[in-house]
Amino acid sequence: MGNLSLFLQHLTNGISLGSLYALIAIGYTMVYGILRLINFAHGDIFMLGVYLTYFGVLYTAIPWWLVFIIAPALTGLVGLLLERVAYKPLRDSPRITILISAIGASFLLQNLGIVLFGGRPRAFPVPRILNHVVKVRGVSINVITFIIPVVTILLLIGLTYFITKTKTGMAMRALSRDYETASLMGIDINRIISITFFMGSFLAAVGGIMWGARYPQLMPLMGVMPGLKSFIAAVVGGIGNIAGAVAGGFLLGLGEIMLVALLPRLTGYRDAFAFVVLIIILLFKPSGLMGTSQTEKV
Amino acid sequence: MREKRRTDLAALAALVCTVVALFLANRYLDDYKIRIINLSGIYVTLGLSMNLINGFTGLFSLGHAGFMAVGAYTVGLLTMPVSMKEMNFFFTPIVPWLANVEMGFLPALLIAGLISALLGILIGAPVLRLRDDYLAIATLGFAEIIRVVFTNTQSLTNGALGLKGIPNYTNTWWSWGVAFVTIAFTSFLIRGSYGKAFMAIREDEVAAEAMGINLFKHKVMSFAFASFFAGVAGGLLGSLLGTIDPNMFRITLTFNILLIVVLGGLGRITGTVVAAVVVTVMMEALRFLDESINLGFIELKGIPGMRMVIFSIILILVVILRREGLLTRLKGREASYAEN
Structure with a gap:
């Protein structure tokens, strides 16, 4: 295998x-945009999505492609419920309080996962269509990497269509711009926040299913690292x-894949890479690469 | 003035009672219970040090596990006998400047605290200008980086294998002695001008700055003190357990301390002390939830993880229903302190 094909393989893996x-x-950023809250439990919602899919595929008669739609929808409902129970009562409290509640929710979901699903790793049932290797010009790549x-x-x-073109999307943007004015304009805040949580959790679950297909090992704590790294991705982007x-x-x-590929000596530091990027970004461009800086109101 | 004297008397009485209790405990209780008493003392120190940053200064930091790791490894490496070190580092030899070091517990603890504090200053100086959730995630990130680094520095920390055979110097006198030093230090700090400045920063940064409080200096100071005690407590913990590895110092550990701080009340000293003891004892007492128990006529199957489910629910409920913490009724005076 030539150097170029090897590089292409790393590139597809990275992508x-x-x-x-x-x-x-996206789930992190949407929730943050509206509530100014880091939804610490988002990574665990992701985990829940994978497990729901797992049980749907293995223990129900529903065809797998339908499960791949139903499970994210259910996960979305859990996300919505989570907001109602753990965040809504604290909407007017100091941010530190609601953040603690989010951390509590995260640990609750993780440990509920351990209680309900058991701590032992499970193998994700990947449909054959999504999981076979094809050779493209000498580069062997799993189909899922393309999908x-x-x-x-x-x-x-x-x-993007939803956010820019629909009325609900417009309400969402209004809410993230100015919470109070938006509510004065007759926007049903609770409805919009619920929709936001539903959509964010739905997307996380879809990501979870594909994660399961790519790295088919399920564990109740599997959401922690992807969750943290995705949050960092959201901060890096603004x-x-x-x-x-x-x-x-x-x-x-x-960056992560290339770090391991090009500097194999640093493989052990793979998990630290994202955090180093985060801290550099926070120090030099706290509003992120594409974020708008906010002036502080006194 | 009289009120202050009464507080001091109460503190003295509490100290005497604890000393007597510890004395009796050491005589009559078995090893397991002594261990819980030790853990309680260590968690008092940890809870107070986190409360100093999160409760009094209002900076949301989640980096405690990292500082504890630094402290635990420092004490472990400094107190471990030379021969034990050779056994531990069979994979890659230890760095030469640490190979022949073996010192007493007290200097090792102090060095652990100082290294932690230094690291706290190094980390704090750049990130402390971040606010709330950004600070939380950045400190969490640093704790995680420390863990990853410790996993990879084979010749310094023995990597993922961890350290085994750390001498068990920690006893109830050490753990509670340090706890009392922390309580006294925090109380004096909070009563003095530094404490007032910390609380002013918590209430309103802009106003505090306008009053002439040097934000940067006070934030870094609070962070350094907290890291110092976190490092010392980490050292005590390592010496109590005898075995440490980088995976002990995950965010779960920070979560336990956060639970103590929230239950005891942000910015409450007595509450934190009581919460630390209650949570530690409960963590052990509720162990039956995770393990199977045989009642003779019926065997209840334990469910692993149930304990933490209950603790998470408690945390969320406390945050939602009683933001000032569960244990504030115990002491009205301190509450008014924080509110004034």
Whole structure:
């Protein structure tokens, strides 16, 4: 295998990992845009999505492609419920309080995962169509590596249409711009926030399914690292900005794969890479690559 | 003035009671219970040090596990006998400047605290200008980086293998002695002008700055003090357990301390102390939830993870229903302190 084909392989791997980060990051960025809250539990919602798919495929008669739609929808409902229970009562409290609640929710979901699904890793049932290796000009690539970016791009197009063209999307943008004025304009805040959580969780679950197909090992704590890294992707891109979250996701995914590929000596530091990027970004461009800087109101 | 004297008397009484209790405990209780008492003391120190940053200064930091790791490894490496070190580092030999070091517990603890504090200053200086959630995630990131680095520096920390055979110097006198030093230090700090400045920063940064408080200096100072005690507590913990590895110092550990701080009340000293003891004891007492128990006529199957589910629910409920913490009724005076 030549150097170029090897490089191409790393590139596709990076892009597919980046797409997954991007999908999860969107949920973070949408929630942050509206509530100014880091939804710490988002990574665990992602985990829940994977497990729901797992049980749907293995223990129900529903065909797998339908499960791939139903499971994210259910996950979306869980996300919506989470907001109602753990965040809504605290909407007017100091940010530190709601952040603690988010951390509590995250640990609750993780440990509920351990209680309900057991701590032992499970193997994700990947449909054959999504999981076979093809050779393109000497580069052997798993089909899923192609499918992931395609699905991500399709979802992004849908999301962009929704945010820019529909009335609900417009309400969402209004809410993220100015919370109080938007509510004075007759926007039903609770409805919009619920929709936001539903959509973010839905996308995270879709990302989760593809994650499961790519790295088919399920564990209750599997959401922690992807969750943190995707959050970092959202911050790197400029939190609150959907295009930024996607860009950040790709940057992080590619960077991580390339770091391991080009500097194998640093493989052990793979998990630290994202955090180093985060801290550099926060220090030099706190509003992220595409974010708008906010002036502080006194 | 009289009120202050009464507080001091109460503190003295508490100190005497604890000393007597510890004395009796050491005589009559078994090893397992002594271990819980030790853990309680260590968690008092940890809870107070986190409360200093999160509760009093209002900076949301989630980096405690990282500082504890630094402290635990420092104490472990400094107190471990030379022969034990050779056994631990069979994979890659230890760096030469640490190979022949073996010192007493007190200097090792102090060095652990100082290294932690230094690291706290190094980390704090750049990131402390971030606010709330950004600061939380940045400090969490640093803790995670420390863990990853410790996993990879084979010749310094023995990597993922961890350290085994750290001498068990920690006993109830050490753990509670340090806890009392922390309590006294925090109380004096909070009563003095530094404490007032910390709380002013918590209430309103802009106003505090306008009053002439040097934000940067005070934030870094609070962070350094907290990291110092976190490092010392980490050292105590490492010496209590005898075995440490980088995966002990995950965010779960920080979560436990956060639970203590929130239950005790942000910015409450007595509350934190009580919460630390209650949470530590409960963590052990609720262990039956995770393990199977045989009642003779029926065997209840334990569900691993149930314990943490309950603790997470408690945390969320406390945050939603009683933001000031569960234990504020115990002491009205301190509450008014924080509110004034």
